[in-house]
Amino acid sequence: MALATSLDAPLPAERTHIFLLSLRAAADQASLPPTDMERAEAEASAPHLREGFLARRRLLRRAVGLRLGASPGDVLIARDAQGAPRVTSAREPIFVSLAARGELVAIALSDRPVGVDVEPIEATAAPAWNILHPGERDWLRAQRAEEQAEKFLALWCIKEAYLKAIGLGLRREPAKIAVNFFDGADRISVEDAGRVVALDSAFVTRTEAHGVPAVVACVVLVR
Ligand SMILES: CC(C)(COP(=O)(O)OP(=O)(O)OC[C@H]1O[C@@H](n2cnc3c(N)ncnc32)[C@H](O)[C@@H]1OP(=O)(O)O)[C@@H](O)C(=O)NCCC(=O)NCCS
Incomplete structure (x- = not known):
């Protein structure tokens, strides 16, 4: 993508x-x-x-x-x-x-x-631990301190993109959804209430567009 x-x-x-x-x-x-x-x-x-x-x-x-x-x-x-x-x-x-x-x-x-999300990268932003799944919290705590804020944004963007792809948004409890990274961040999986979701594709990237550094994520479901 x-x-x-x-x-x-x-x-x-x-x-x-x-x-x-x-x-x-x-x-x-x-x-x-x-x-x-x-x-x-x-x-x-x-x-x-x-x-x-x-x-x-x-x-x-x-x-x-x-x-x-x-x-x-x-x-x-x-x-x-x-x-x-x-x-x-x-x-x-x-x-x-x-x-x-x-x-x-x-x-x-x-x-x-399909669902998409974008979040500008702001130097001062701290992770909102409460919206993370327990597995995501463990993963994020294991990351280097200086990388946690941006990795949190990646988790959150994928999660929000998924919530939009299923058409419900924040009607669903975000902490019930777990985003997992494999092979660095090359492969992404999403579990919803303990079940692995069939994804066509999932994408997250750090970019700078129109002068704004940002994280962008996109999730496509298998129909
Ligand atoms: C979808 C949602 C997560 C977006 O949150 P946000 O961070 O405020 O805004 P974003 O810029 O990321 O996204 C906004 C876009 O989401 C889209 N959107 C709204 N509801 C959506 C839904 N149920 N499913 C998928 N996409 C939705 C719209 O296209 C909206 O942009 P638009 O108004 O210009 O068309 C949030 O609006 C939501 O959960 N809405 C549905 C439930 C609701 O209204 N709850 C009340 C607040 S909890």
Whole structure:
């Protein structure tokens, strides 16, 4: 799974595409007017959240349009009953996931259920041990002290990506989900309530995009 940092280049033929985009790049509202559904959701949300929401939707519709060879103006995004974004305008199956932190917007697209998360790396952040599974706590305690904060972010990003891929988010208790790394961090497994989850793929990386160092993770389920 490669990470694209713009919506300008053609996409390689892959099952799953991940984008790490700049929110500022989507500032120009006139370039892609909101759909009626987006306008209604923006109007129903707090004023300080509107602009960010509409900018994220512009990026999401452009990314979906790029993958499907469709005009972003024809892409319709709704939400399911749990709040997960769903493409309602495509004939072929396409799953989408989105995460935003400050300037960064991560988007993942796949033909299988997908989840994505992004967390900026902040020097002062300490691990939130309480959201970790006991096995993850043991693993993290065994890591070098100076690497723990970033390794915590990797665990958390994968966990949140998984929670989005199953469409429930934090309705599930995060400490019941265990992320395991094998072969360094090359192979990842997820256990949910003690059962190994069948994953199509899982990916986590440290990157710097649009001037922000960040950890990005993506999880694709086997349907
Ligand atoms: C999904 C969730 C974990 C995202 O958390 P977050 O750290 O605040 O925000 P992120 O930037 O990482 O992700 C936000 C995106 O998650 C997506 N999302 C929301 N609910 C989702 C769900 N049930 N499944 C998958 N994705 C979901 C949306 O695309 C949202 O972006 P959008 O509003 O622009 O469409 C969280 O919103 C959640 O758990 N929602 C469902 C349950 C809920 O609403 N609980 C109340 C708070 S505990």
